[in-house]
Amino acid sequence: MTDASYHTAPIPGSPTDARGALLAADGTPLKAKLRESMRTSRRRAFMLVLPLLLFVLASFVVPILMLLWQGVYNSTYATDMPRSAPIARAWDGTSPPTEAMAEAMVLDLRDAREAKTIGKVATRVNRELSGTRSLFTKSARRAARMEAPFLDALVDVDEDWGKVETWGAIKIAATSLTPAFYAAAVDAKYTATGDFEMRDEERQIHVSLFWKTIWVSGAVMLACLLLGYPIAYLLAHLPMRTSNLLMILVLLPFWTSLLVRTTAWIAMLQSQGVLNDIFVFLGVTGDDQRFSLIYNMTGTLIAMTHILLPFMILPIYSVMRAIPPSHVRAAKSLGATNWTAFWRVYFPATIPGIGAGGLLVFILSIGYYITPALVGGQDGQLISNFIAFHMQRSLNWSLAAALGGILLVIVLVLYWLYDRIVGIDNMKLG
């Protein structure tokens, strides 16, 4: 509302104030009244959304944020080794260990053994320097009998206590707020002096795993596009009755349980499975040389493509339905060949659908867990499987959180792109 609206002539007989502005029946200016009613309706709309917003925040957003916090904050050492943690943090990381550090360490080791937290602490330090787990448990057993000078007593148990690397690992573990886990998630090492260095060649697994996950997602997306585009084209150009009927063949897999489809692919692809039986019957391969199509990367790719194909077909189909057939006819009447008419006129018009379907398939496949876990075997495992492994088996939650944090950032960037290009409002189901 600009001031100009004041100068529209009031309806004759309607109440106005001294400046000629309209008044509501109760004497307040109409503009204020309108603003108030807008505010009320905004608040009403927000109140409708509020319950779900609170629910999603409490049951979904907060848990994920708390998990991510684990990726940069791990207080295991600082809590259970209260004396040695501040001293280790204050140490510069290069000078030889001092008696004060050793004394605090021995006292803490005694308490930790008493409180049975030594295993947790030893595991935490071991993540920074392998071999320190046994060093800690061994020394804790003997800590009760140790006497001053404590540094010599520790070195008597194991000469590793005299080494700078051991105390460096302790210093990293003692620092609760640390980039160490994110460094580990990108195959780097955070050192006691605050530098980053790359890990040894053979211990670099995460970066290549991220690339493999991205590569698999890209391959699945491409396969879905190659298989989905002709189907969408066919469905969009058949008469409605036939295409609705054929649509069932697309929607039935969409509605079938993920586990059912994965099971079905095991039955199809295993070495005694349907596909191999057909190959043997046709003489493509011998009975003793059946193809290994499952429990490896091939199985993961085939099953994921099958599962995500409907997500590609549906958006392309709905875009194709909206393209007026006259465009292609116009191109042909102007002398374009079939191919030129398709490639220069029809195909560019379907790009929004390809973008929508492709991004959705990519986003969904980059976080895939169940299918690789069941049919992936050794080399078909993706980043999600590693996150689950660190959450459930190795119990290195901080590393899981760091890996998850990186994955989440990738997915959120793609989600943002999806919103920019397609718009969340245009997401359709079935």
Place this chain on the structure above:
Amino acid sequence: MDLPPYATLGQKIWHYAFYAICGLIFLFLITPILVIAPLSFNATPYFSFTEGMLAFDGEAYSTRWYRDIFTNGMANPDRPTSWPLFWEWLWMGLSPFHTAPESFYTDTWENAQWVRAMKNSFFIGFFATLIATALGTLAAIGLSRAEMPYRGAIMSLLISPLIVPLVITAAGMFYFYSQVGLSQTYLGVILAHAALGTPFVIITVTATLVGFDKSLVRAGASMGAGPAKTFWKIQMPLILPGVVSGGLFAFITSFDEVVAVLFLAGPEHRTIPRQMYSGIREQISPTILAVATILVIISICLLVTMEMLRRRGEKLRGIKT
């Protein structure tokens, strides 16, 4: 798609090649789902067609795996079965005043693994759907109003459970819920599934509201109906098909979800997908195929229901197809 009469030989070849390619892709889509049905009647404990099955030998087929669904895990599977016993169990077991006498059927209902998984799936699915549909519908109505502040940001936040990798969601919930005492409880799994189901409700209900004529509500209000009355009498009946299909989506999400269950549920909360997951990993038996066949039949029923709802919704809103 018809071929013009003046098409050249190359065009004709391409035309039929295109149909052939599409046929192959449809085959790729549908064969795996169709193959499991005959395999589930396998008489041998393998996942492959035996020679007897290919020769249509009656001996090679059996319903033993369907029987296994109901007997696996029972305390005493050798008890007699009969219709009178079944009716007795049905009558007594469902009545709140009686407890059914010990029989094959009470044993199945109480102890069989797959039956328990089924009960868990329906229990969790029902309450997750209830929460997701109620909160999701309200939110969708709010989000469809033009006055809604920060609409885009809130919408992307509410849709995000669909996008965030399940393993991150499940790991976060596992970590958080175990601190507030919700892990290894039904409530934890229900809350997780409700959160995962809400995006579907929002998407379907918002789509229904796009065609909603707001002057209908104003007409109701002008005749003296309050906001509650216009909602229940005018808006709700019109968007009901969208709400129901959103609810179905939420239910199937919960019914099919396994990652959150893997992280959050204890052994006694196993759902059907969870049971299938360990079945595939540990002892791969055709019982899984029998369960899978039943699930495919259920999804066909759901598909038909959805299609009917969609048509009804379009008819109600006056959209012609």
